[in-house]
Every structure is written in structure tokens, then in C-alpha cells.
Amino acid sequence: xxxxxxxxxxxxxxxxxxxxxxxxxxxxxxxxxxxxxxxxxxxxxxxxxxxxxxxxxxxxxxxxxxxxxxxxxxxxxxxxxxxxxxxxxxxxxxxxxxxxxxxxxxxxxxxx
Numbered sequence: 001x002x003x004x005x006x007x008x009x010x011x012x013x014x015x016x017x018x019x020x021x022x023x024x025x026x027x028x029x030x031x032x033x034x035x036x037x038x039x040x041x042x043x044x045x046x047x048x049x050x051x052x053x054x055x056x057x058x059x060x061x062x063x064x065x066x067x068x069x070x071x072x073x074x075x076x077x078x079x080x081x082x083x084x085x086x087x088x089x090x091x092x093x094x095x096x097x098x099x100x101x102x103x104x105x106x107x108x109x110x111x112x
Contacts, residue, residue, distance in 0.1 A: 001041070003079075007091070008090075009087055009091075010087075020094075035086070035089075037089035038084075038085040038089040041085035045082070049079050
């Protein structure tokens with residue numbers, strides 16, 4: 001995922017509940033779908049940040065030495081300024097960019 005092209009709000013936005021549950025007809029299912037996607041986005045962001053910061057890793061025996069690398073700081077600041085994963089996932093859900101499927105009730109366990 002290219003996080004530079006993400007067009008999501010940077011701060012919290014109040015959502016219309018009727019807009020969120022129009023597809024699932026259940027706000028709790030919608031929140032679950034968005035939460036699962038937000039977890040995946042968060043994991044992707046963390047892995048990408050770790051890969052980029054690994055380039056600057058300096059292994060030394062002396063733990064007291066701290067090296068400040070301007071490029072490393074700029075990369076960290078970039079990721080701090082990105083929209084939060086939950087906001088990105090919500091935007092994807094509202095734009096119908098998420099694929100999800102409805103679980104079918106099994107015949108072995110009918111609800112009474």
C-alpha cells in the first residue's frame with residue numbers, strides 16, 4: 001500500500017451511522033469489518049517502517065552511545081503524520097474499496 005497516496009482525514013471525523021450500516025445492515029458488523037482492515041493496515045505500516053529503519057540500524061556493543069540520524073528522524077515523522085489506520089479503513093469502507101463476505105449460518109448449528 002502506498003501511504004503517500006492515502007486520502008483520509010488526519011483527525012477524527014464524526015460519521016453518519018446510517019451511512020456506515022447501509023451495506024451490512026448492522027453497525028456492529030461494520031465496525032468489525034473496519035477494525036479488521038485497520039489492524040491489517042497498521043501491520044503493513046509497522047512492517048514498512050521497520051524495513052526502512054532497519055537500513056539505519058547500527059549495532060554496537062556500547063549501549064550508551066546514541067546516534068541521531070536526520071534521515072531516520074524524517075522517516076519517523078512522516079509515519080507519525082499519516083492518518084490513523086482506523087480512519088483509512090473507514091474511508092475505504094465508505095468508498096466501497098473493501099471486500100468482505102457475509103458468513104453463512106451453518107445447518108449444523110441453527111439458531112433457535
